[in-house]
Structure formats: structure tokens, C-alpha cells
Amino acid sequence: MAVNTTSTRYPWLVLSVTSLGVLLTLLNVGTLNVALPVVAKHFNANAETANWILLSYMLFNTVFILIFGRLADMFGRRRLYIIGLSIFTVVSLLIGLAPNIWVLLVLRAIQAAGGAIVITNTTPLLTDAFPEKTLSKGLGINVLIASLAQLAGPVVGGFFASTLGWQWVFWFNVPFGILGVIWAATTLRGMESKGTREPFDVSGNILVFFALGGVILALSEGSTLGWSSPIVLLGLAAFVILTPIFMRIEWTSKSPLMDLHLFGQRRYAMAYVAAFLNSFARSAVVLLMALYYQTINHDTPFTAGLAVLPVTLGMLILSPVAGSLASRYDARVISSLGLALSGVGVAILIVVVGPYGLFVWAAIGMFLVGAGSALFLTPNTASIMTTIDPAHRGTANGLRSMLQNMGQVISTALSLMLVTAGLPKALQASVYAGNEASLPPGDIHLLVLGFRVALVAMLVATVIGILASLVRGEKSAA
Template identity: 80%
Template sequence: MSTQQKELISRRYPWMVLSVTSLGVLLTLLNVGTLNVALPVVSRHFHATAITANWILLSYMLFNTVFILIFGRLADMFGRRRLYIIGLSAFTIVSLLIGFAPNIWVLLVLRVVQAAGGAIVVTNTTPLLTDAFPEKSLPKGLGINVLVASVAQLVGPVVGGFFASVLGWQWVFWFNVPFGVIGVIWAMITLRSMPSTGTREAFDLPGNILIFFALGGAILALSEGSTLGWGNPIVVAGLLAFVILTPIFLHIEWRAKSPLMDLRLFGQRRYAMAYTSAFLNSFARSAVVLLMALYYQTLDHASAFTAGLAVLPVTAGMLLLSPVAGSLASRYDARLLSSLGLALSGLGVLVLIFEVGPASSFAWAAVGMFLVGAGTALFMTPNTSSIMTTIDPAHRGTANGLRSMLQNMGQVVSTALSLMLVTASLPPRLQASIYGGNAVALPQRDVHLIVVGFRTALFAMLIATLIGVLTSLVRGQRKHAQAH
């Protein structure tokens, strides 16, 4: 092979890696969106109770969030290529097996294994791109990756609704299989082994066990608190596990030679503020989508499908701004762009606060949701790039795992908190209408109570976004990437 051919392949390699990771991201995120729509069909098939049906979603969310941090560390130890292929293979095989699940309990166990495979794919995506792309063009690659994630969120409910209603609930999972097989083969052909980026440090077993039970307790409590009640023994036990085990985990991690979570990153302002901002951005955006979907079903009597269409402006904003954000991030300081993105999202939430109500205009609400999505896209690419290009290449999996875990935690916390704020001051009969929608007109007094609840929850999201602007601004100036 000539030198010219080698140079051509070298220039193409980053984009080939992007094609591999894009397919993995597309599959794992489609899996979340499709099941959100198909859940009633799956629940009816297995005669699941309300709580059991909730765990079809919750089991994946819980274990995916916990495993993201763990597998980020393992990728640094054993190599990203190998672990990525294992994760996508596991995700594909389990997608096939779920369609043959004989009962709800087998389904839940398989969903946990699927969550592990999905966590491996997600936590390796950004490090693989960072290893492959030169620093100058990395933001463009990350921007396209965010774009693919947005597409998955956009088409997921449509795909899930089609398969569940036309071909049966099994195809909600089986459609992953052919694409997963293609993805595994393409990854084996394309990805290069890069042993120099891995580490051979000891596996942090105590840290893994503690973080599993601490985060597991927190997610369990926050997810079930609004349903079972905050005084329920299960919820209290989850909160106690988080409160007691978290300080123990932090103490052990600070003293460990090969920690699962490198707490020294938080001693550097640019990392601490970038991570905090990522959590707050995810916290605000996730709740906006949930709140507006519930709002249209509760007060406008929209169907779930119609409500899903109504919140598409958030995804549209992410789709349109992601490529622009990638281009801008290669030329401008991450602190400026990320802070501007959060401010744009905050402006969108402010518009929604004024538009929620009996005399609301969907046009203005759409503008507000679009701004939230656009601001998120403008925030994510430069913020992620600022973390990944300045971290030691051997620890990119750990750094990205921490970032992904904090984003997932933002989604979980915002879901629990926003639902609590919406329903906290409502009588039980109105709480039921929030969760299940309402097919009949409500008295004006009840409408007022519900509107106040939604505005209170949105106001909390606005405060979180404004705090995110401040944490992003104080991160400090951009540092040059370390050689790799």
C-alpha cells in the first residue's frame, strides 16, 4: 500500500468510527423511545400491574445509569474496541431473547442485561470518537453524534407505535437484531485496537459495589417516591442507602490508588463546572419534555401520540443546531458557547412558563420548546469537547462515563422532582388526571390548580438552568489538549 493510500485511509478513519458509534447510539436510544409508546401493549400482553409495568422502563433506566460509570472505567482498563463490540453484541442478543420472554419476570431480568449492553455502547462512544478525531475536527464529530441521538429520540415513538400496533410488541425489540448484527460486524472490521490508551490498573471492586447500591437507592426512591409516597418503607430505604453509602464511597474513592471515580477531577475547576453544568442541562431539558407532554394530555385532552407530536419542537431544535454547534465549537471557547446554550434554554423555559394556561398559544409554546432544544444542542457539543480533549487519553472512558452518568441522573431527578411539584398541592382526584390524562372538561378552579403546578415545576427548571449558566461561566479558560 502506497503512502498516499495510507494517508487517505487515515483521513477517512475518524468518519468510519463515527459511522460505527452512530449506529450504536441510534439503536440504544431508539430502544428507550420505542418502549415508551409500546409499554401499554407490552403490559397488556403480560397482564402487568401498574407498578410492574413501571419497572419495565425503570429496570433499564436504573441499571443503565449505574453501569455507565462502571463500564467507563472498564473500558480504560481493557480497551474500548473490545468492550464496545461485547456491549453491542449483548444488546443485540438480548433484544432477540426478549421477544420470547415467557413472563414479566424473565422480561425484567433480560431488560437489566440489555441495560448493561446499552451502557457499554453509550460510555464508549465519545471516547472512541475522541481517540479517532484530531482535536480541531472533534467538535464536528461530536455534533453529528448529538444529531444522531436527536434523530433517535425523534423517530423512536413513531417506530415503537408502528411495530407494536401492526406487527406485535415483540418487534419493538426484534427490529434491533438485524441492525445490531450489522453494527457488530462493521465495528469488528472498522475499529482499530489501541492498547496504548488502556490502563492495567486494579479494578475498584469496593467502589463498584458502593456506587451500585448508593445510586440504585437514589434512583429507586426518586422514581417511586411520587407514586408510593415519600414515607413508604421502600422509598425510605432507598434514600437511606444513598445518604449512608455516598459518603463512604467518596471516602474510599479519594484514598483509592485506582478509583472508579477520579474525584481529583472535581479539584480542577474546569472539570467540576463542566460536569455540574451537564447535570443541570439534562435536569432542565428532560423535565420540559415530560411536563409539556403531560400538560397537553391533561388540559388539552390530547392523545399520547398527539402529545408526542406536540413536543417535537424540542427535538427539532436539537436537530437543527447540532451541526452548527459542532462547527462553532471548533472556533470559539467552550465556556462562551455552553453558557450561551444554557441561556437560550432558559429563555425557552421562561416562554413556556407564560404560555402554560387556559389561553395558551401552541405557536408560542412551540417557540419555547424549540429554544430549549436548540440551547441544549449548543451546550452539549462544546461542553463535551472541553472535557474530552483535555483529559488524559488513558482515562477518557472514566471521564465520559462520569459525564453520561450525571446526565442520566439529571433525567431521573428531574422526572421525580417535576412530578412532585406538579402534584404536591393537588387533591388525589386531580393527581390521577395528571398521570392518566383527562377525557372530560375540568372546572375552572381545577384548571387553575393544575396550571399553577405546571408553572411551579417549570420555574424550578428555569432556576436550574440559570444556575447552570453560572457554573458554565466560571469554569475558566480553555486549556490545550494533551497529546495523544
Template identity: 55%
Template structure:
């Protein structure tokens, strides 16, 4: 294998992993009503079809980031892709909703292993001069997956049934495992003397789990319900425990010394807030068109394509610009574009929503995201020592995934919280929903409020991105 070709072969391997993990989320966003209707699931169970995967995926990403630094990336990546494919097959045979949710948790294990190792594998394989282009291709592949995901998920769910929303992962996974086995070189871990911070991982899981549980339940059973109060209490208590544990751990899961690097700190903060603001947009719009306009899953999937079309347009452009302009300029510009798109959604969502302006708003959000992600990721990865890249990328991925899971729970909570009890399950009913005109107005107002919150969060992300160092990121490793 030629030395010059190896980095691109690595990129081809990681692209399959990114394609699989990204499509897994975007297909279900559109096909959720199909799954919910099959199992006659209520609002809470429907929420957890999505949230169970996101919650465990988020926490495990940081665990596996440390394990990759200790044991090496190749074996963990291939194991994760194999496990993910097997569980995807088993999900299609779920006898009830709770078995499906349990299997989604196991699927999250494989997904976390794949996500954790893709960016470090790319960063290790490419030199700095070509890294920006490689990362932009990585984002482009994720964008293509998100572009195809809603259409594939909607089409498979509508034509063949909900099982194929999961079964389509299997052939992709098999191809990815075989190709990765032959391409990836065995590289020993660079931090073998370190240990996994299990206590830190347990406390962050319990804290985040409490918050997600409270958000998912609060809009349905009420904020005064004992279970919601206990969830919020768990979040506060275990978050405090996590901070204490990390400050006293010999090998903490989060290396707080890295936060002395201002570009690293602000880039991670921008990652989290941007993910919190934009991650639920496709889900909300897909559910909106299925419930309000009675569109089937396939048509709803087509109507959320502008987000990923925008990312596909922007990603190769920003890859070329990454070597000429600072991370702060590019990332902040992307977030400003996202904010303008959010404004269009707030202005146009309603009973007689303008498909054109909602599509244009989604396009701007997608382009803004594509412009933001590559320079922001490069800023994070190039400001840490090479032996800390697994942990650094694990934290970046965890913050992004944490933003996704909180965004999903938060946005669905906002939409349902102001609705009467009889309408709380309706947003998951898809084309089977039958609404009076007053009900349509109530549901539309819930969606508008959710988009307003997402827009305000994007403003905070702009501030975080702008406040990073104005200079170029300092390279912490030799060329």
C-alpha cells in the same frame, strides 16, 4: 483502509450505536402508556419501566469506562451492541411487567457498553482540529434519533403494539455489530495495570438506587412511608460510604485529581445539572398531551418533535463555531436559550395549552441543548490525559445519565405528589383517561410545578457553565 478515511469510518460505526441507544429511550417516552395499559401497570411499575434501565445504565457506564481503559474499547463496544440487540428481542416476549423490568436491566448493560465507548472511540480517531466537527456530528445523530424516536415509538405502539417498540432495535443492532467488526481496529487498553473499583461501584449503586426509589415512591405512597424513609437513608449512608471508599481506593472509579482542572470540574457540573433539568421534558409533554388532549401515541410523538428539531438545527452550527469561540461562551449561551424555552413551557402549560408556544419553547430547549453539548464535551475530553479519556467520558456519561434518571423520577414525583390517590395512576393511562374539568386543572398544575423546578435548575447550570475558566481548555495531549 486509508488513514484519512479511518476516523470517518469510526464515526459511522459509533453513529449507529448512538442512534440505537438514543432511540431506545425516546421511543419509550412516548409509548409508555401503551406498555402500561397492556400489563395493567400502576404508577410505581410504570415508573420502573423507565427507571430500571436508567438506574443500571447510569452506574454501569462508569464501570465500563474503566474496563474500556483496561481491555480496549473495540471488544467491549461490539459485545455491548450484540447483547443489547438480543435482549431487545427477548423483551417483546415478556409474560408480565416484572419480567419486562428485569430484561430492561439486562438491556441497560448493553446500552452502557455502547454509550461508554462511543465518545472515546471518536476522540482517539480524530485530531483536535477535526474533533469538534466529529463530536457535533455525534450530537446531530443523537438528535436525529431523538427526532425519529417519538414518532417511531408512537407509530409502532399505536399501529403494531408495544412489542415493536423494542423489536425495532434488533435490525439496527445487527447492522451495527457487523459494520463495527470490519471497521474498528483492535487497540489494546492503555491502563492494564489498573483494577475496577467494585466497592465504589456497589456503594454508588446503592446510594443512587435509594434516592431513585424514594423519589419514585414518595409522590405516590407519601413521604412519611417507611419505604421512602429507608430509601432516603440509604442514599445518605451509601453516598458517604462512596466518598470514603473513593478517597482510600488504590484505583478509584472517580479520579479526584482531575477535578483540580477547573474547566473539567465545571463542565461536568454543568452536564449533570443540564441533564437533570431537561431530560424529562419530552416524557412530560408526551404524557400531558395523551392524558389531557387524548392524543394517541403517534400524535403525541409528533408534538414533542420540536426538541430534537432544535438540536438538529443547532448541532452543525456549533460544530463550526467550536474552533472559534470558547467553550464557556458557547455552552453558557446554549443554556440561556434552554432557560428561555423552559419559561415558555411554564407560562403556557394548562388545560387550554397553546400548542404553538409549547412547541416554540421545546424548539428553544432543543437548540440550547445542541449549542451546549458539543463544546462542553470537547472541554471535558481535551483537558484530561489520553489514557484517562475512558474514565473521563465514563464520568461525563454517568453524570448525564444520572441527571436523566433523577430528572425522570423527580419530575414524575412532582406531577403526582399533589394529586389525590385516585388520580396518581391517570398520568400513565394515555387516551383511556377520563377526567373531569377540575381534575384537568389539578394535573395541569402538577405539570406547571415540574417545569418551574426544571427552569430553576437550568439557571444553576448557567452559573456552573459560566464559572469555568474563561480561557480555552488546555490540551493535555500532543496534537
């Protein structure tokens, strides 16, 4: 039976569909942040390969988000959303059966495609369904669900990794994924997008994949292979050479993968830049602190998962507040305030990280990081989506999501590189050994210094993000 799209209940039914998709895809990221040492140990992965257990998903998810945002505008959001959630669910089952690390990495890339389809369609589906006057409330709840996913992710990952085994980090997705597919197929039956039917930008897709892949390869391997390694230099060269070519093609294309003309409007441009920097600054905090508590404090994955809860608890508490404030005040003010709050949290973490740091201060710092991010996300997203032509909302949201994911993947690669760069090569793998890490007492200070340097990089990105958010201009300038 088709759902009546004119019903006042329909927007909330759509929100229930997208919430389940967001919950699953973001849980997947949070669970592995904590379970990474257990998975790496099972497959006897060295430091280089362990990096790619996380980065393979992030890289492909980032590129696919932009691609599928474009495809959603062309062929309709409902169909792609159901396909994406189906792929994500099936591959989650297969990952737990992976016979070796290479099969796991390939399956993670395919899983990333499914997750990208879900994420890139979530905000456009909500924007299409909600009236503008209540859109901020719907987006705020969506961020709240995302916060819940991130809140539960480390705990769920730590629990399964410590008890039932690493396979259940992925297998728990399956029953909920099946439920989500059935619910989406029923609820979104009357929600087919008209689409734009414009040509698909093949060259743009290829260029952005190899350019982004190049910089991630260089960052992830630089500290282990050396910055003069041919592989690292090749990755940097790919990024430096292909990025301007990509931008030139996108600027002149009639149907670009990334509509760079949006950056000609200051309000849009700065909102996108701020989204990237917020993601860059926040994303690595949970990963860094989870590894820190396992490596330095020798906590179990489950205990480390509990220790990083303040980040997502902050997001959980502030998300409803952000939705309310976003409908009353200009995004420039609220988003900038959120970034400033996150910056204070990161600064606290820089000071307290160390063998003798008090957890209460670390918890306060992590809470502020999460609270500030929640305060930033809803108004910043609403400021982008409410003034976009409905036929191009998938592309606009795909660009926003891609930049946020790009911030996440670059942040992860850079922070892991900074943490391990100061360690002797023989000890770099200890970062991924979790609570079984065996560091000589004389080398612990090197690891602590690495964590602090990585957090300083997050703080610098936050400060730049505040400046970008403040100069976006007043709402009337949009």
C-alpha cells in the same frame, strides 16, 4: 481485513460505527417516553410499577456507564463496544417476548448494561480516532446523530405503539443492531486500546449503585407511598449514608471508579456540574410534554410523538453550528449561551401549558430547549475530553456520561413525582393511562399545576447550570 488507522478516512469510518450505536440506544429511550402508557396498559401496571418501566433502564444504565467507562480503559474499547451492542440487540428481541412486567423490568436492566457499554465507548473512540483540530466537528456530528435519534424516537415509538403493538418498540432494534455489530467488528479491527490494566474498584461500584438506587427509589415512590413510608425512608437513608462513604473511598483509591481529583480543577468540575444540570433540565421535557398531550389533550401516542418533535428539531438544526463554534470560541461562552437558550424555552412552556395553551408557543418553547442543549453539548464535551490523558478517556467520558444519565434519571423520577403529587391517590395512575385517561373536570387543574411545577424545577436547574458554566474559568486555566 484490518482497517488502516492512519488513513484520513478512518476517523469518519469510526464515526459511522458509533453513530449507529448512538442512534439505536437513544432511540430506545425516546420511543418508550411516548409508548409508556401503552406498555403500562398491556401489563396492567399501576403508577408505581409504570414508573419503573422507565426508571429501571435509566438507573442501571447510569451506574453501568461509569463501570464500563473504567473497564474500557482497562481492557480496550473495541471489544467492549461490540459486546455491548450485541447484548443490547439480543435483549431487545427478548423484551418483546416478556410474559409479565417483572420479566420486562429485569430485561430492561440487562438492556441498560448493553446500552451503557455502547454509550461510554462512543466519545473515547471518536477522541482516539480524530485529530484534535477536527475533533469538535466529529463530536458535533455525533451530537447531530443523537438529535436525529431523539427526533425519530417519539415518532417511531408512537407509530409502533399505535399500530403494530408495543413489542415493536423494542423489536425494531434487532436488524439494525445486527448490522451494527457486523460493521463494528469489521471497521474497528485495528482500534484495540492498550488499556491501563489497573485494579477494578469493586467497592466503588457497589456503593454508587445502592446510593443512586436509594435516591431514585425515594423520589419515585414518595408521592405514592408517602414520604414517611419505610421504603422511602430507607432509600433516602441509603443515599445520605453511602454517598459520603463512596466519595471518601474514591478520593483515597489508587484506581477509583470516579476520579474525584478531576473536581479539584475548576474547569473540569464546572463542566461536569453543568453537564449534569443540562441533562436534568432537558431530559424530562420530552417525557412531560408527551404525557401532557396524551393525558390532557387525549392525543394518540403517534400524535404526541409528533407534538414533541420541536425539541429534537432544535437539536438537529443547532448541532452542526455548535461543532463549528466550539472550535473557534471558548466552551464557557458557547455552553453558557446554550443553557440560557434552553432556559428561555422552559420558561415559555411553563406559561403555555394548560388546556387552552396554543401549540405554536409550546412548539417554540420546545425548540429552544433542544437548540440550547445542542449548543451546550459539543463545546462542553470537547472541553473535557481534549485535555484528558488518552489512557483515561474512557473513565473521564464515563464520568461525564454517568452525570448526564444521573441528571436524566433523577429528573424523570422527580418530574413524575411532582406531576402526580397533587392528585388524589386514586387518580395518580391516570397520568400513565395516556389518551384513555379519565380525569374529572375539577381535577384537570391539579394535573396542569403538577406539569407546571415540574417545569419550574427544570428551569431552576437550568439557571444553576448557567452559573456553573460561567464560573469554569477561561480556557487557559485548564
